[in-house]
Amino acid sequence: MNDLLKQLSPVEWVAAVATLINVWLTVRADIRNYVFGIVGVVLYAWVFWTQSLYANAGLQVLYYLPMQFIGWWVWLRTGPKREDDLPVGRLSTRANLGWAVATVLGTVAVGLLMDRTTDNPQPYVDGFTTVASVVGQYMLARKWLENWWYWIVVDVVYAGYLFPKMGLWVSAGLYVILLVLCIVGLRGWLEANRKGAAHV
Numbered sequence: 199m200n201d202l203l204k205q206l207s208p209v210e211w212v213a214a215v216a217t218l219i220n221v222w223l224t225v226r227a228d229i230r231n232y233v234f235g236i237v238g239v240v241l242y243a244w245v246f247w248t249q250s251l252y253a254n255a256g257l258q259v260l261y262y263l264p265m266q267f268i269g270w271w272v273w274l275r276t277g278p279k280r281e282d283d284l285p286v287g288r289l290s291t292r293a294n295l296g297w298a299v300a301t302v303l304g305t306v307a308v309g310l311l312m313d314r315t316t317d318n319p320q321p322y323v324d325g326f327t328t329v330a331s332v333v334g335q336y337m338l339a340r341k342w343l344e345n346w347w348y349w350i351v352v353d354v355v356y357a358g359y360l361f362p363k364m365g366l367w368v369s370a371g372l373y374v375i376l377l378v379l380c381i382v383g384l385r386g387w388l389e390a391n392r393k394g395a396a397h398v
Contacts, residue, residue: 207248207368213241214372221376224338225383227390227397229282232270239263249364252316253308253328261332269339277396286390286398287342294344297333301348304329323360327352343391346384353377 217238223231243258277283289297309325312318334348357373386398 207245209241210245210366210368213238213245214368216241218372218375218379221379221383225379225386225398227286227341227387229270229273232266232273235266235269236263239266245366245369249366250317250319251324251360251364252318253312253321253324257328257331262335265335265339269335272339273341283396284341285394285396286387287340288391289337289342289344297337297344301326301329301333304332320360320363323355327355327360341396343384343387346380346387349380350377350384353380 216234220231220234220238223234239258239262243255243263246252246255246258273284274280274282277285305322305326307325308328309322312321312325318324330348330352334345334352337345337348353373353376357370357377361367361370361373383398390396390398
């Protein structure tokens with residue numbers, strides 16, 4: 199137990215707490231989620247880099263960080279009154295299928311790249327979590343409720359396989375909690391979409 203505690207990074211702890219608050223606020227469709235998202239993204243970039251999970255580290259810096267600001271602006275300024283009133287939306291069946299195909303193709307491409315060019319210990323799993331997270335974050339920034347399905351699958355992979363495999367126990371525990379929050383978020387956003395509401 200003492201050895202495990204020594205392995206736990208204070209940066210990982212702070213990143214986990216910031217991410218937990220971020221997702222809890224997102225479940226409520228609260229725009230303040232983006233403040234905590236920025237903190238979590240920056241810190242997790244460092245955590246992933248130190249674990250040689252390069253695709254996930256790059257994802258944090260090159261995609262998640264700018265998407266925090268983009269999502270913040272979209273939620274705030276693209277609703278009917280442009281005052282944080284963007285309603286929760288849904289995708290068509292055709293659009294959902296297109297995003298699923300893009301996720302599979304992206305996973306293969308990123309996995310191959312990581313496998314051939316880095317010492318990444320889990321290139322295809324890292325590739326999947328990276329690509330599915332890109333899709334989920336884009337959908338979240340547009341306030342499409344389907345984002346929750348992507349986060350649910352990603353959280354299962356992170357908590358059930360990748361993080362335990364890499365010894366990131368704080369993050370594994372966090373993603374179990376995030377999985378529960380994602381299920382709650384999906385239910386809440388479904389109801390908000392039915393009502394045409396901006397907030398849960």
